[in-house]
Amino acid sequence: MRVVVDLTRCEGYGQCAFLAPEVFAMRRSEALMYELHPADSERTRVLRAAAACPVQALVVDQVHTLGRPAKAAPLKPANGKRPVEVGRIVIVGASLAGLRAAATLRREGYAGSLTLISAEPYEPYDRPPLSKQVLTGQVAADDTALPRRAEFEAEWLLGQAATGLDLAARQVHLADGRKVDFDRLLIATGARARPWPNAAEAALDGVFVLRTNEDAARLRERLTARPGRVLIIGAGFTGSEIASVCRELGLDVTVTERGKAPLAGALGGTIGAIAADLQRDHGVDLRCGVTVEALEGDGDGRLRRARLSDGTTLDVDVAVAALGAERNVEWLEGSGLAAGVWGVACDAGCRAFDVNALVTDNVFVAGDVARFPHPVYEYQFLSLEHWGNAVTQAQVAAHNMISAESDRWPHVSLPVFWSAQFGTNIKSVGVPTFADEVVIAQGSVAERRFVAVYGNRGRITAAVAFDQAMWLDFYQAQIERAAPFPPGPGMVGRPDGLQVMPADVPQRISPAYGATVVLTGHNPDERRVTLQRRH
Amino acid sequence: MAEAGVYEQILDYANRADPYPLYAELRRTPVARQSDGSYVVSGYREIVALLHDPRVSSDVRNIPEIAAEQEAGTALPSSFIRLDPPEHDRIRSMMMRHFGPPHSPGRVDDLEPRMLRIVTDLIDGFAGRTRVDIVEDFAYPLPVTVICELLGVPREDEPRFHRWSQAIIETIDPTTGTVAERERRNMEVRTELGTYMKELVDAHRRRPGDDLLSAIVTDPAVDLRLEELLSAAATLLVAGHETTVNLVTNGLLTLLRNPRVLDRLRHEPDLVIGTVEELLRFEPPVQLLSLRRSALADIDIAGTTIPKGAIISLALAAGSRDPARFPDPDRFDPDRQDNQHLGFGSGIHYCFGAPLARLETQLALGELARRLVNPRLAADPPPYRPNPGLRGPRHLYVEFDDVLPAQAIRASPTG
Ligand SMILES: Cc1cc2nc3c(=O)[nH]c(=O)nc-3n(C[C@H](O)[C@H](O)[C@H](O)COP(=O)(O)OP(=O)(O)OC[C@H]3O[C@@H](n4cnc5c(N)ncnc54)[C@H](O)[C@@H]3O)c2cc1C
Numbered sequence: 037m038r039v040v041v042d043l044t045r046c047e048g049y050g051q052c053a054f055l056a057p058e059v060f061a062m063r064r065s066e067a068l069m070y071e072l073h074p075a076d077s078e079r080t081r082v083l084r085a086a087a088a089c090p091v092q093a094l095v096v097d098q099v100h101t102l103g104r105p106a107k108a109a110p111l112k113p114a115n116g117k118r119p120v121e122v123g124r125i126v127i128v129g130a131s132l133a134g135l136r137a138a139a140t141l142r143r144e145g146y147a148g149s150l151t152l153i154s155a156e157p158y159e160p161y162d163r164p165p166l167s168k169q170v171l172t173g174q175v176a177a178d179d180t181a182l183p184r185r186a187e188f189e190a191e192w193l194l195g196q197a198a199t200g201l202d203l204a205a206r207q208v209h210l211a212d213g214r215k216v217d218f219d220r221l222l223i224a225t226g227a228r229a230r231p232w233p234n235a236a237e238a239a240l241d242g243v244f245v246l247r248t249n250e251d252a253a254r255l256r257e258r259l260t261a262r263p264g265r266v267l268i269i270g271a272g273f274t275g276s277e278i279a280s281v282c283r284e285l286g287l288d289v290t291v292t293e294r295g296k297a298p299l300a301g302a303l304g305g306t307i308g309a310i311a312a313d314l315q316r317d318h319g320v321d322l323r324c325g326v327t328v329e330a331l332e333g334d335g336d337g338r339l340r341r342a343r344l345s346d347g348t349t350l351d352v353d354v355a356v357a358a359l360g361a362e363r364n365v366e367w368l369e370g371s372g373l374a375a376g377v378w379g380v381a382c383d384a385g386c387r388a389f390d391v392n393a394l395v396t397d398n399v400f401v402a403g404d405v406a407r408f409p410h411p412v413y414e415y416q417f418l419s420l421e422h423w424g425n426a427v428t429q430a431q432v433a434a435h436n437m438i439s440a441e442s443d444r445w446p447h448v449s450l451p452v453f454w455s456a457q458f459g460t461n462i463k464s465v466g467v468p469t470f471a472d473e474v475v476i477a478q479g480s481v482a483e484r485r486f487v488a489v490y491g492n493r494g495r496i497t498a499a500v501a502f503d504q505a506m507w508l509d510f511y512q513a514q515i516e517r518a519a520p521f522p523p524g525p526g527m528v529g530r531p532d533g534l535q536v537m538p539a540d541v542p543q544r545i546s547p548a549y550g551a552t553v554v555l556t557g558h559n560p561d562e563r564r565v566t567l568q569r570r571h
Numbered sequence: 572m573a574e575a576g577v578y579e580q581i582l583d584y585a586n587r588a589d590p591y592p593l594y595a596e597l598r599r600t601p602v603a604r605q606s607d608g609s610y611v612v613s614g615y616r617e618i619v620a621l622l623h624d625p626r627v628s629s630d631v632r633n634i635p636e637i638a639a640e641q642e643a644g645t646a647l648p649s650s651f652i653r654l655d656p657p658e659h660d661r662i663r664s665m666m667m668r669h670f671g672p673p674h675s676p677g678r679v680d681d682l683e684p685r686m687l688r689i690v691t692d693l694i695d696g697f698a699g700r701t702r703v704d705i706v707e708d709f710a711y712p713l714p715v716t717v718i719c720e721l722l723g724v725p726r727e728d729e730p731r732f733h734r735w736s737q738a739i740i741e742t743i744d745p746t747t748g749t750v751a752e753r754e755r756r757n758m759e760v761r762t763e764l765g766t767y768m769k770e771l772v773d774a775h776r777r778r779p780g781d782d783l784l785s786a787i788v789t790d791p792a793v794d795l796r797l798e799e800l801l802s803a804a805a806t807l808l809v810a811g812h813e814t815t816v817n818l819v820t821n822g823l824l825t826l827l828r829n830p831r832v833l834d835r836l837r838h839e840p841d842l843v844i845g846t847v848e849e850l851l852r853f854e855p856p857v858q859l860l861s862l863r864r865s866a867l868a869d870i871d872i873a874g875t876t877i878p879k880g881a882i883i884s885l886a887l888a889a890g891s892r893d894p895a896r897f898p899d900p901d902r903f904d905p906d907r908q909d910n911q912h913l914g915f916g917s918g919i920h921y922c923f924g925a926p927l928a929r930l931e932t933q934l935a936l937g938e939l940a941r942r943l944v945n946p947r948l949a950a951d952p953p954p955y956r957p958n959p960g961l962r963g964p965r966h967l968y969v970e971f972d973d974v975l976p977a978q979a980i981r982a983s984p985t986g
Contacts, residue, residue: 053672054679054926062672065664080841081680087844088929090921092911478625480657506919509623526868526879527625529656 037079038097038183039072039086040162043454044424045093047505048461055088056081065485065503067456069169072162073179097183119145119438122219126208128198129224129364130154132162132423133403133430135182137222140434142188150190151216153208155225157195158249164423166252167277168456172284173260177253198225201371203390203399219398220437223368223380223388224430226404227361227421232269237331242339244356246274255356259285263353266290267342269328271298273455275358276311280457283318290321290350292328295542303468303500305540307488310481310502311462318458331355361421363405373399376551376567379407379419384446386433391553391565402426402433411448412515413470413497422453450512454505460484463505466498466515474539475522478529479504486531487511490539491521578603578611581859581886582746582959588952590858590959591901594889602873609862610877613886615893615913617873622918626868627883629920630655633865634882636751646758647765648798650806652920653863659919665795666803669786671926678783679926682717686931689716690938691977698974702949705967709939710819711812714931718811721927722804723775723782728767735764736809744958745861745884761805768801768808807924815928817856817963819935822847824967825854826936827948829903836940843937846905847929851891851914853903858888859960860916887913888962944973 039059041052048066052059059078060070074082086094125141127134130152138152154160161180169175193210200209207215229245232238242263244255259266259282266282268275271293282289295301297308298315315322323346332341342350368375373396374389375381381389382401386408390396401408403426407419432447439445454463468474471490477499479486487507490498496519499511514523522536552568577597581590594613597603601614612618621627631637631653641649651662668674693709703709715733719726741747742757772788779785784804787793795803826833826846836842861884870877877883891912892900915922922928939946949968956965 049921050672051926053676055930057672057676057680061676064673080844083841083844084929084933087848087910088926090911090915090917092909478656485660506623507625510620510625513620524868526866528628528630528867529625529660 037074037076037082038181039070039074039082040095040182041068041070042093042095042424042427043068043164043456044422044427044452045091046089046454047091047508048503049090051088051090052085052094056085060085063456064459064461066505067459067461067503069172069174069456071169071175072165072181073175095183119147120440122146122148122438124149124151124218125220125222125437126151126153126216126218127222127224128153128208128367129226129403129405130160130192130194131156131224131226131403131426132160132182133224133226133426133433134222135160135184135430136427137224137402137430137434137437138190139184139188140431141438144435144438146438148219150188151193151218152190153193153196153198153210153216155195155197156248159192159194161249163247166249167246167274168281170249170252171256171259171278171281173256177249177256180249198367201368201373203372203396206398221399222430222433222437223399223401223405224403224426225364225367226426227363229357230359230362232331232355232357232359234331237333238357239337240331240333240339241337242333242352242354243331244354246278246356246358247361255354258354259287262287264288265350265352265354267292267328267350267352267355268358269355270294270358270360271311271315271322271324272301272358272360273299273453273457275356276315277455277457278356278358279315279320280318280459283320283458288321290323290352291315292326292344293322293324294327296324296540298322298324299462300540301469301542303464303488304471304474304490305542306474306537307468307500308540310484314458314460314484328355361404363419365405374567378417378551379405381407381417384409384411384448385436385444386429386447387436391567392563393565400433400437402429408447410451410467411446412450413467416470418451418467420451420453422451424452425449450515452508452512461503461505462500463508464498464500465508465512466490466496468498468500468539469541470497471539471541473521473536475534475536476531477523477534478507478527478531480531489521489523491536494521495519496521496523578605578884584746584955584957584959587955587957587959587962590888590962591892594886594892597886597889598893602875602877604875609882609884610875611884611886612872613889613893614873615890615896618885618887618890618913619917620872621864621870621883621885622916622920624870626866626870627864628655628867629653629659629864631754631863633867634750634862636749637754640751640754640758644755644758644762646761647802647805650802651799652806652923656919662795662799662803663919663923665793666787666807666923668790668793669783670923675786679930682721682927683930683934685720686713686717687934687938689713690931690934694938694942694974695977697943697971701972702968702970705823705969706816706820706964707966709935710816710823710967713819713935714815714928715812717927717931718808721783722808722811723780723784724771724808731767732764732808735760735767736813739764739809740813740958740961743861743863744960746957746959750862761802764805764809765798765801768804769797772797772801772804810922811924811927813961814856814924815931817961818847818850818928818932820964820967821854821856822850822932822936823939823946823969824948824951824953824964825850825903826940827946827969828951832903832905833940833946835905836937840937842905843933843940845907845910846936847932848910848912848914849903849905849907850932852897852907852910852912853891855888855891855912855914856961856963857914857916857922858886858962860885860887861960887916938977942975942977943969943971944975946971 229247265288298311300308363379365375388399436444477489557563597613738760742753775785864883915925953964
């Protein structure tokens with residue numbers, strides 16, 4: 037059986053770890069590490085755990101109580117409305133967003149043809165464990181396949197990259213020359229790891245990135261060989277999680293971060309400083325405001341040293357470039373969609389914009405590749421790389437693909453994500469970078485159990501919890517109703533003397549910065565936009 | 572005031588057997604001010620919101636009548652269920668160290684064979700009879716034996732703590748007196764229970780066993796004052812056998828009213844898992860958290876403002892039948908999906924012993940379903956205990972034709 041835990045929902049009640057302790061394990065108070073492919077002998081225990089979860093966050097592939105796979109369609113449309121007639125739906129990118137969209141289409145009663153195309157040759161698998169359970173060795177890299185709630189009818193073209201999109205002919209072009217027709221298309225091609233910029237250095241044996249199960253398998257293998265010092269370049273979530281695993285494995289690790297603190301890009305410098313303490317408490321050699329100037333190899337092309345901007349040279353066998361992600365949009369070049377380094381822009385209903393910023397009616401976008409306006413954040417376009425966003429956006433996109441205009445939903449759920457590092461569960465709701473100030477509203481920074489609440493011009497815009505996930509629902513509601521910041525007195529667990537601090541959010545450069553747009557034509561019927569290719 | 576009337580009717584013993592139509596009436600005003608100035612909350616979303624709202628305190632010292640009594644008295648301090656963070660979090664996590672994850676994840680799971688043995692022995696004891704009182708003969712002794720063994724409480728002391736425990740339960744029944752009176756009685760009993768617990772803890776210190784109390788008192792990493800430990804242990808003892816008894820009894824009662832589910836349980840062993848969750852929604856042992864929480868600030872909810880200082884009662888059982896959250900809420904459906912019931916509460920005070928109660932009840936109902944031949948209720952509805960908050964039958968007489976022997980080899984999860 038296959039299991040995945042929606043850790044966006046998880047509040048750390050620990051019921052699963054009680055009832056199936058071989059499968060689910062808690063670190064400290066709420067960081068959950070679990071197996072995605074438990075042994076058949078654990079079946080009853082896993083079913084108990086899934087049933088007991090107070091927030092129903094466990095997704096188990098649906099197996100009938102007698103052990104037969106559950107029958108798929110016909111399932112009832114969620115809202116009782118019949119889906120509109122759509123002949124063929126094609127989904128490009130069969131990972132989290134693609135899979136959830138496909139499942140939603142079938143659940144809502146879509147009965148037409150459904151094709152999933154994916155560059156990777158694997159059935160859809162889960163990525164968050166790759167920087168956690170997989171690197172520690174608890175779970176094998178090729179064993180993180182996502183459960184399928186029910187076997188749904190679909191054609192799977194795995195190991196097939198889409199290379200082009202012909203909007204006029206409504207065709208997706210594949211690497212092998214095939215053309216796949218569609219009436220509605222979902223773009224869910226996600227992102228890939230940004231490589232180390234120097235290609236020769238990136239090619240050294242010992243230099244890694246982490247995005248796919250193959251990346252994770254390679255890195256895990258190298259970590260098992262007990263290398264000397266490991267260098268992590270970039271202290272975002274992925275880099276910090278890898279550093280955490282290295283310490284857990286007893287490896288020496290240096291983390292370099294260009295900014296002033298780990299996670300500062302996502303949580304601001306003030307809370308980032310707490311993350312810095314967390315790393316140092318666990319024995320990480322953390323160097324902020326420091327970049328790696330060069331990676332040096334020996335005659336055999338093996339990584340040996342790193343030269344840092346602080347003037348030091350480190351002997352390292354392994355370096356992981358954790359520099360963030362690049363969106364997989366190349367295949368859309370020239371398609372006429374507003375696709376660029378920022379992703380594929382779409383409206384709140386997940387419909388893609390074309391280059392003229394006109395909304396298309398048959399092309400939808402979801403997951404890491406999407407860029408969408410969020411009303412709560414001044415209608416700014418957000419690009420999120422969050423598991424929970426891929427799930428909810430995929431569901432909204434799928435629903436809208438088969439719904440009449442008047443039944444469409446906006447994707448307006450607040451961004452939520454989690455990260456497990458150094459035994460601590462860090463969860464966030466809202467957009468912490470959309471803030472100027474922050475307070476510790478509950479708990480204790482010294483104990484690393486607290487809720488930080490972010491404010492922007494007197495309104496609560498985000499909350500981040502370190503091992504205090506149970507309170508976040510409250511702050512989510514506060515953000516949704518634009519409650520005043522700082523939160524008022526009269527709260528349990530409130531530290532003495534509430535201190536409003538600057539959130540210290542780094543200057544953001546819009547991801548669309550540098551998009552070169554050329555306008556042509558004069559009359560309204562001929563005005564058109566062209567995107568210039570970046571060099 | 573109409574709403575106040577409804578809540579009073581719910582508390583009225585005459586409605587104990589079926590409070591659900593009254594809950595539906597109550598839910599029409601999901602947050603209802605009562606004539607005494609307290610608020611009763613019965614809508615699902617509102618209850619969940621308040622259980623996650625840091626402006627809602629569980630610290631009973633915020634209730635002036637209780638604070639006054641506590642200041643005057645010398646009983647044990649409040650146990651962690653009547654405290655807020657940070658004290659609550661510290662005590663609860665210390666008590667958790669030897670009970671569950673992260674430090675002792677296998678403790679409850681390891682008890683499964685022992686629980687099954689107890690269940691089997693109790694049903695074996697039905698042999699030769701065709702009528703039993705499920706409460707006295709099964710649903711009470713089961714959790715009592717389990718909690719005693721777990722805590723390291725001698726089973727022969729049962730009559731003593733049974734009395735205390737009944738007395739404590741009575742003090743949280745809002746129909747048995749004013750808040751102050753009930754707190755006074757509660758403190759008296761807690762004092763006696765505390766003395767008993769102290770002797771027990773001393774004994775475990777001298778001669779530790781493999782029980783929870785011994786593990787706690789011999790663990791240098793446990794950072795608890797003695798009174799905190801005594802109070803927490805007393806709570807676990809009381810809670811551990813005053814609630815599961817009702818879950819098991821309500822469970823069999825509901826199954827006998829739904830014979831098709833009972834029949835399916837005989838052939839589909841895993842069905843009991845969803846059945847117990849549905850019971851926790853449909854006939855939960857904890858129906859009301861009455862007059863226990865208070866507002867630390869004005870709280871805007873469901874179109875009303877609960878003012879700072881107001882006392883709040885949460886009608887959990889009403890919330891779990893809210894049609895705005897659960898389709899067809901009055902239907903007992905063991906296959907129900909997305910069953911986020913309020914049977915164990917929610918938020919930081921989520922029932923400490925939930926895993927224990929779940930496992931016990933799953934084993935109990937599964938075995939009863941398989942082993943009793945043609946079981947039927949002798950009376951429906953059965954007679955109920957007085958308490959509206961911890962609600963359950965006083966007796967549940969069940970007749971049957973025969974008792975099948977326990978299966979020699981059971982499909983255990985490790986198989
Ligand atoms: C190591 C790691 C740890 C993470 N941890 C967390 C976490 O703790 N919490 C959290 O909230 N999020 C986490 N995330 C983020 C989360 O995994 C992503 O948000 C999620 O995977 C996005 O799903 P997606 O389907 O949009 O895109 P992806 O998962 O990126 O999938 C896109 C798919 O499309 C395929 N594809 C790309 N181009 C083409 C093409 N031209 N033709 C066909 N197929 C194509 C790709 O091969 C891939 O299979 C983590 C991510 C990584 C990599």
